[in-house]
Amino acid sequence: MAETRAAPHVPLEAKSPFDLRVDLGKDVPETDVRTALAQGDMGFMHSFTTGSAVDGPGVRVVGWTTGCMWRCQYCHNPDTWTMRNGIPVSVTQALEELRKYRHGLKVMAGGVTISGGEPLMQRRFVMKVLAGAKDMGIHTAIETNGFLGAELTDGDLDDIDLVLLGLKTWDRERHRALTGRDNEPTLELARRLPSRRQPVWVRFVLVPGLTDDPADIAQIAAFAAKLGNVERVEVLPFHQMGRFKWETLGIRYALEGTEPPSPEAVAAACETFRAQGLTTH
Numbered sequence: 001m002a003e004t005r006a007a008p009h010v011p012l013e014a015k016s017p018f019d020l021r022v023d024l025g026k027d028v029p030e031t032d033v034r035t036a037l038a039q040g041d042m043g044f045m046h047s048f049t050t051g052s053a054v055d056g057p058g059v060r061v062v063g064w065t066t067g068c069m070w071r072c073q074y075c076h077n078p079d080t081w082t083m084r085n086g087i088p089v090s091v092t093q094a095l096e097e098l099r100k101y102r103h104g105l106k107v108m109a110g111g112v113t114i115s116g117g118e119p120l121m122q123r124r125f126v127m128k129v130l131a132g133a134k135d136m137g138i139h140t141a142i143e144t145n146g147f148l149g150a151e152l153t154d155g156d157l158d159d160i161d162l163v164l165l166g167l168k169t170w171d172r173e174r175h176r177a178l179t180g181r182d183n184e185p186t187l188e189l190a191r192r193l194p195s196r197r198q199p200v201w202v203r204f205v206l207v208p209g210l211t212d213d214p215a216d217i218a219q220i221a222a223f224a225a226k227l228g229n230v231e232r233v234e235v236l237p238f239h240q241m242g243r244f245k246w247e248t249l250g251i252r253y254a255l256e257g258t259e260p261p262s263p264e265a266v267a268a269a270c271e272t273f274r275a276q277g278l279t280t281h
């Protein structure tokens, strides 16, 4: 496959992942998509953003991949569900992007985080980018829903310094209703990482009426605490910044009337994690 460059009118770098991006890879033939996924020399990305202080330690470049097999009711970036909404990007191009920032990232004790979408939908591509970043001495992180965690080899995990793992809700039926999928593969990935001493940050989105059952949060907290490798838990209050994407894409949005959680509710969720000895932010 010829090396593919981003369409000139859409820069790979975005101000934020809340830029709406659709159909940017729609002209890539299906056979090339299959080859890309199989070989990992090319991937599809919403964008790179810079200067993030919330997606891992220090100041980070974040690569937002497209493609996700879940359909979380509160997803802020539904344009990243479809792989071909993203820009076709070669590994070389992605690494060129990171090379520009490598010195600054080191000075600011940061690194690169690959998020999405769900990065493991493009595991080979993502791992080539992270391995290249490691070779440049850049700290690497991946933010994942964990559903395809079984596809990560031990060699892949060696190239990931930090796993940001989304735990959405504990109850299986509730998880299916919330995301469309089972949570067992995610929990399986979480159970695999402690023996490797692989640091994990748990991300938990607090959504009134969906993920705020105190007993459910307590079960996530107990699970996370037992793992022994969870360095911190981030309680992320639901917000409506992604609502316009649902509307523009014409997808029915079930959370139209849902308000962000109150500060008290966020504090109570944090306290549930702290009560298990976990550090929360």
Ligand code: SF4
Binding pocket: 068, 069, 070, 071, 072, 074, 075, 076, 077, 078, 080, 116, 117, 118, 145, 179
């Ligand atoms: S896993 Fe992430 S990207 Fe996928 S639907 Fe859920 S919130 Fe959206």
